[in-house]
Amino acid sequence: xxxxxxxxxxxxxxxxxxxxxxxxxxxxxxxxxxxxxxxxxxxxxxxxxxxxxxxxxxxxxxxxxxxxxxxxxxxxxxxxxxxxxxxxxxxxxxxxxxxxxxxxxxxxxxxxxxxxxxxxxxxxxxxxxxxxxxxxxxxxxxxxxxxxxxxxxxxxxxxxxxxxxxxxxxxxxxxxxxxxxxxxxxxxxxxxxxxxxxxxxxxxxxxxxxxxxxxxxxxxxxxxxxxxxxxxxxxxxxxxxxxxxxxxxxxxxxxxxxxxxxxxxxxxxxxxxxxxxxxxxxxxxxxxxx
Ligand SMILES: Nc1ncnc2c1ncn2[C@@H]1O[C@H](COP(=O)(O)OP(=O)(O)OP(=O)(O)O)[C@@H](O)[C@H]1O
Numbered sequence: 593x594x595x596x597x598x599x600x601x602x603x604x605x606x607x608x609x610x611x612x613x614x615x616x617x618x619x620x621x622x623x624x625x626x627x628x629x630x631x632x633x634x635x636x637x638x639x640x641x642x643x644x645x646x647x648x649x650x651x652x653x654x655x656x657x658x659x660x661x662x663x664x665x666x667x668x669x670x671x672x673x674x675x676x677x678x679x680x681x682x683x684x685x686x687x688x689x690x691x692x693x694x695x696x697x698x699x700x701x702x703x704x705x706x707x708x709x710x711x712x713x714x715x716x717x718x719x720x721x722x723x724x725x726x727x728x729x730x731x732x733x734x735x736x737x738x739x740x741x742x743x744x745x746x747x748x749x750x751x752x753x754x755x756x757x758x759x760x761x762x763x764x765x766x767x768x769x770x771x772x773x774x775x776x777x778x779x780x781x782x783x784x785x786x787x788x789x790x791x792x793x794x795x796x797x798x799x800x801x802x803x804x805x806x807x808x809x810x811x812x813x814x815x816x817x818x819x820x821x822x823x824x825x826x827x828x829x830x831x832x833x834x835x836x837x838x839x840x841x842x843x844x845x846x847x848x849x850x851x852x853x854x855x856x857x858x859x860x861x862x863x864x865x866x867x868x869x870x871x872x873x874x875x876x877x878x879x880x881x882x
Contacts, residue, residue: 743774
């Protein structure tokens with residue numbers, strides 16, 4: 593069973609259109625949701641959280657379709673939003689006293705351990721916390737009510753590199769018993785490189801792929817060669833292309849095909865996740881002068 597499945601999702605805003613997005617969050621794994629600013633990541637997360645309704649399509653959570661207000665579902669999710677969802681004027685302690693009763697499985701001891709581990713002083717007001725500290729508080733809450741699914745919208749934004757690394761390790765630890773699942777959205781692809789098992793890539797409201805990280809890295813290649821290779825039949829084969837005065841770098845989504853076409857005529861390299869995202873988002877308009 594998947595922790596969540598999104599099927600045939602369409603959503604229109606004035607200047608944004610999400611078209612037929614399908615993907616799953618597999619149980620026991622970390623799924624990384626990537627895409628540039630405005631791709632639709634938060635909108636998809638808000639649909640899973642029932643904060644936004646799709647125009648068409650449906651969301652399935654823990655095997656049940658979210659047709660009506662599905663009470664009880666929220667409790668099974670630990671949600672770390674990219675926005676401050678707490679009351680600024682309250683101390684952490686008072687905020688916690690308000691939040692805890694909403695969860696039947698609230699684990700006060702676990703929560704206290706996280707406050708200590710994250711060095712969060714209970715008597716500090718929310719408004720006096722740094723962005724990173726707010727995120728840590730949000731994370732402590734999300735990890736303290738036996739949630740089966742952790743959903744984190746850009747959790748590493750605003751975190752220093754030391755805690756970012758700690759967070760990634762901590763997330764990996766959460767999956768030890770294979771009962772939990774994690775959806776982690778980020779445009780810092782190196783974070784996903786480190787911990788994601790699956791990658792869901794969206795761009796301009798469209799799904800580019802939903803695959804294991806290994807599959808994604810295996811099938812994509814970065815072809816580097818001289819300009820003379822770029823004839824009109826070859827150009828359309830690239831998902832993204834960057835040209836200079838003398839040569840080009842192009843992303844292809846099919847390694848076997850790239851090797852067959854270019855053989856030893858061009859350099860065929862393994863792109864990083866960041867390069868895959870960069871070339872796909874840029875498309876074929878990139879031109880660098882050398
Ligand atoms: N309630 C809304 N009303 C109008 N437009 C909206 C609304 N919510 C989102 N949008 C638009 O939908 C698009 C996608 O937004 P979304 O926040 O889902 O992107 P994102 O991938 O999370 O981006 P970022 O990485 O910048 O957070 C944006 O163009 C945004 O302006």
